[in-house]
Amino acid sequence: MSExxxxxxxxxxxxxxxxxxxxxxxxxxxxxxxxxLGQTLAEPVHALQSIPHYASSAMDGWAVNGEPPxxxxxxxxxEHLRGRPSPHSDSGEVLLAPGEATFILTGGVVPxxxxxxxxxxxxxxxxxxxxxxxxxxPDEPSxxxxxxxxxxxxxxxxxxxxAGVVLNPAQIALAAVCGHDTLAVLRAPRVSLLMTGDEVIxxxxxxxxxxxxxxxxxxxxxxxxxxxxxxxxxxxxxxLDDVVAAISAEPTDEFSLARASGDVLITTGGTGSSSADHxxxxxxxxGAELIIDGIAMxxxxxxxxxxxxxxRFLVGLPGNxxxxxMAMLTVAAPLLAGLRxxxxxxxxxxxxxxxxxxxxxxxxxxxxxxEAGRAVPSTHQRSGMLRGxxxxxxxxxxxxxxxxxxxxxPALTLPWVVPAS
Numbered sequence: 001m002s003e004x005x006x007x008x009x010x011x012x013x014x015x016x017x018x019x020x021x022x023x024x025x026x027x028x029x030x031x032x033x034x035x036x037l038g039q040t041l042a043e044p045v046h047a048l049q050s051i052p053h054y055a056s057s058a059m060d061g062w063a064v065n066g067e068p069p070x071x072x073x074x075x076x077x078x079e080h081l082r083g084r085p086s087p088h089s090d091s092g093e094v095l096l097a098p099g100e101a102t103f104i105l106t107g108g109v110v111p112x113x114x115x116x117x118x119x120x121x122x123x124x125x126x127x128x129x130x131x132x133x134x135x136x137x138p139d140e141p142s143x144x145x146x147x148x149x150x151x152x153x154x155x156x157x158x159x160x161x162x163a164g165v166v167l168n169p170a171q172i173a174l175a176a177v178c179g180h181d182t183l184a185v186l187r188a189p190r191v192s193l194l195m196t197g198d199e200v201i202x203x204x205x206x207x208x209x210x211x212x213x214x215x216x217x218x219x220x221x222x223x224x225x226x227x228x229x230x231x232x233x234x235x236x237x238x239x240l241d242d243v244v245a246a247i248s249a250e251p252t253d254e255f256s257l258a259r260a261s262g263d264v265l266i267t268t269g270g271t272g273s274s275s276a277d278h279x280x281x282x283x284x285x286x287g288a289e290l291i292i293d294g295i296a297m298x299x300x301x302x303x304x305x306x307x308x309x310x311x312r313f314l315v316g317l318p319g320n321x322x323x324x325x326m327a328m329l330t331v332a333a334p335l336l337a338g339l340r341x342x343x344x345x346x347x348x349x350x351x352x353x354x355x356x357x358x359x360x361x362x363x364x365x366x367x368x369x370x371e372a373g374r375a376v377p378s379t380h381q382r383s384g385m386l387r388g389x390x391x392x393x394x395x396x397x398x399x400x401x402x403x404x405x406x407x408x409x410p411a412l413t414l415p416w417v418v419p420a421s
Contacts, residue, residue, distance in 0.1 A: 006290035012363040023338025039185035045161040048179030050151035062101040063114040070101035116141030189339040192262040193233035225415040269319030299323035299383035320383040347410035350375040358402040367392035
């Protein structure tokens, strides 16, 4: 394992930056508009024609040319709808003769030489003659009144949606209006999960010495909230050879990553330095590049980030549930954001309801709830507990020097919590 460039016990903010910059945007893929929602746009969307691409009526009424009274004609719209030239035009454009008018619906094609649109409520028809009624202005319609000009929303070739945005329904509709059937989007990072721990069971009540699996049920959903996609998940024995085989994607009796073409492998547990912890030794045996070797934070200090020889990233989560969740927010979230080409989340600022004593050289990550406009630390926040996080609105990042009650401190939004407006 290459440790020359590894950041050891790096501070919390630097760890996030290292993880983010390690994750260069993945190659883009082409998807249909139906599959584009929530995807990160890889290339800007340009209007393939002017929007709207023809002058259209903003009202039901009559397109008129010249002064009243106007003679009503129907051939203009009929010929235009058939794609035939107007008998009044040498160029093939649909035209009205002076003193003519034709009925038009909202969105209909306005003849090129129409003065404007006389709205239905302001016209009076007798036989084939149209005049203004008593509700109309004496000069109605004024030049181009109630006409939506071609290119009013966007000129042909202009940029309608910039690259890098996470596509919402309105943007997908705009892409359709611009003439696109497909969009180039950044591929969602593919993630594999490798759980360790012979004492872990995945169902039922554990006996003394056993624990329930907290990672298998929630990590796929957590990864999805962060913009990734879990391809495969499984478990390795607490055995160095088994862990090495699983990380290197070699088939074993219990678990195989051979069918996963992942970008990121997330492991759970085994990141410490005891004889029962095998992740670091496995990385050494595989010749991986260690990027982050521990983070100066509590909980979650023994978090790892490495690059495997085949190019995949490995995020090593601590085995304690809350510590692992803090590692996900600190390392996995920025890494996946970098791979997706999304911006790194900037911590928000909240007011701490409590004081915190200094903890030299370490940040503390503390779940909190908002009460009366202040961030109140959750109860049950030891590294092996989840109740505090389950009821939290966010996570305080208490600096090593601590803080006083009423101080403004940085905080992370939990990806499953909708921020209050």
